Amino acid sequence: MNYLEGLNPPQQEAVRTVDGPLLILAGAGSGKTRTVTFRMAYMIDEKRINSQSILAVTFTNKAATEMKDRVKKILGPRKTRGLTISTFHSLAIKILREDIHHLGHNNNFTIYDTSDQMSIVRAALKQFKAEKKFDKKTILSKIGKLKNQSITAESFKHSSFYDPENPYDDATEYCYHYYQDKLNFCNALDFDDILFFIKRLFVQNPEIAQKYSQKYRYIMVDEYQDTNELQFQMIKGLTSTHQNICVVGDDDQSIYAFRGADITNILNFEKVYQNVKVIKLEQNYRSTSQILDLANHVIQKNKKRKKKTMFSTNDNGVRPFLWLTHNSEHEAQIVIDEVIQHQVSGKHLSEIAILYRSNTQIPPFEDQLRLNQVPYRVIGGQKFYEKKEIKDLIAYLSFIQNPKDELALRRILNVPHRGIGTTSLKKYLEKAKERKETLFQVICSESQSEEKIKRILSLQDFVSLIDDLQFKFKKMNLVQAIHYLVEKISYMDFVDKSYDSPKIRSRKKDDVRMFLNSTERFVDRFKEEATLKNYLEKLLLVDNHDQNNQNDGVLKNEITLMTLHSSKGLEFEKVFMVGVEEELLPHKNTIKDGSDVSEELRLLYVGITRAKKKLYMTHCKERKIYGKVIPRHQSRFLIDLPKEFLTKQDRTGFAHLSETEEAEYKKSFFSNLLESLD
Secondary structure (H helix, E strand, O other), rough: OOOOOOHHHHHHHHHOOOOOEEEEEEEOOOHHHHHHHHHHHHHHHHHHHHHHHHHEEEOHHHHHHHHHHHHHHHOOOOOOOEEEEEEEHHHHHHHHHHHHHHHHOOOOEOOOHHHHHHHHHHHHHHHOOOOOOHHHHHHHHHHHHHHHOOOOOHOOOOOOOOOOHHHHHHHHHHHHHHHHHHHHHOOOEOOOOOHHHHHHHHHHHHHHHHHHHHHHHEEEEOOHHHHOHHHHHHHHHHHHOOOOOEEEHHHHOOHHOOOOOOHHHHHHHHOOOOOEEEEOEEOOOOOOOOHHHHHHHOOOOOOOOOOOOOOOOOOOOOEEEEEEOOOHHHHHHHHHHHHHHHHHHOOOOHHHHEEEEOHHHHHHHHHHHHHOOOOEEEOOOOOOHHHHHHHHHHHHHHHOOOOOHHHHHHHHHHOOOOOOOHHHHHHHHHHHHHHHHHHHHHHHHHHHOOOOOOHHHHHHHHHHHHHHHHOOOOHOOOHHHHHHHHHHHHHHHHHHOOOOOOHHHHHHHHHHHHHHHHHHHHHHHHHHHHHHHHHHHHHHHHHHHHOEEEEEOOEEOOEEEHHHHHHHOEEEEEEOOOOOOEEEEOEEOOOOOOOOHHHHHHHHHHHOOOOEEEEEEEEEEEEEEEEEEEEEEEEOOOOOOOHHHOEEOOOOOOOHHHHHHHHHHHHHHHHHHHHHHH
């Protein structure tokens, strides 16, 4: 088989380069996986390298399986027998099963899952006996991050990661010791231990690293820009007896620093290994040249990067658009209008993605999709209307509208807590069955008892509450009535008491506020027809549509909503990147911290390069944040772009920005930005 057939010259060179250190800078859509799989096939079939001495490491099981299947398809199962294509963690577990005894552990160790880990942290916090209440998830997350930075329980207090003024660090230090002692006693590891132990094993026993280095004489690492310090040390150990290391990656797509990814691993590759050959894959097979021109111009603003320029032979496209919209509701409306036009023209919704920086941007788009009965899915997050707090409130609305709705009643009966537990509910359900009555009829009957016990009083309060709410929903407009409901049941207080973590409490309460905002949008749109009945029908219609169109659990022909982080590696015919503005991209946390915004710029680059044929970006003039209307400004990453890269359109209903207006806009940008940040 001619392994070079169908490959461009740089890809061919990468396939033929087998010995010594090789850095393949593979830009977005440049045929990276094809190149890597043909390289392995070439090594086995043409160079006669024993497949057992070849190791390819990637990040996900999906990527490893895809790579394995492709090589098998080329060579057949017999020639690929013994070839190791694995994730970092799978390979590490395999090594630890054989050699962890050198670290004082038994080889039959157990790997604890999240629930096991939480149990230990819960027990540790009970032992800690502090006056302040600490969130176990926050503590566990901190321990994981410390392990990924090679910080042990013993060294934490003496590291730069420890702040003696922070009560959480004090609690974490105690829990980390307790936690690790418990793991050691039970001969158990957690997920973060796996790579941590490999580093310790290789550092303390270099002969073991050499053993595996001699076994795997040829090593390939996929998505090298996403490796962290522990993965870097693991690869160093595996190449301790040779320099046959090929890493594939794109520093322009390094967007996972929050997971511990260290971009310097790929930027400094030539300093770690000697006589490195660098091959750039710059031909993009995905996007039009107009989209790539924008991507190239944007990413050039990053100074610390490996220089490369993506190009395409596909010129059949249009310049990307930047739409100025009025607010988040208007932004969602014009985007979904465009989606509907796409659908009406007979094209598939699965060709479209809406990308955003933060999950807080989702609700207005979900509202518009539901109102227009457009099926959709959310990747890397939970659908807004599937969140617990939103389902609680919808259950209240459903029951107010229909007192026979047993499922809704069972959900709200003890929300907020009224002391009506599972045992009582079971008894009422049995009585309802015997009497052939609805559950609410039984509860009303039970509430009329003259007993003054707490359970009966709770039932009486509940029945009175429902009577009051049904009356208010008849007299008030929908927005007023739902606000009244939330206040009447003290739902925000209930959320406060339900979660230990201040961050989670804040996020959950934001969800409730967004739900209230969604009812306002519904009333604004439907005016006199904005009844509770119509509102519930619109909310539930898309869910029923989704369920009726399932095929083996996979929804067909639906639009995709996802964060920019989740979109990496995917591609769509048409992409809407929404909220390309200051405080979203770059994110406000990065701005306020004074951090380097280069990763935020790489996120924008990743979003742009997801689009194959059409790209639309949006930004708002203003957004409502915590009930206050705040002026917004387009992202600094786009503000000085030459006109040939981007078609700017004012979609607020006013005339397009003139050159004078645009110059004035740029002039006032940073002063307005500083004012809004205050």
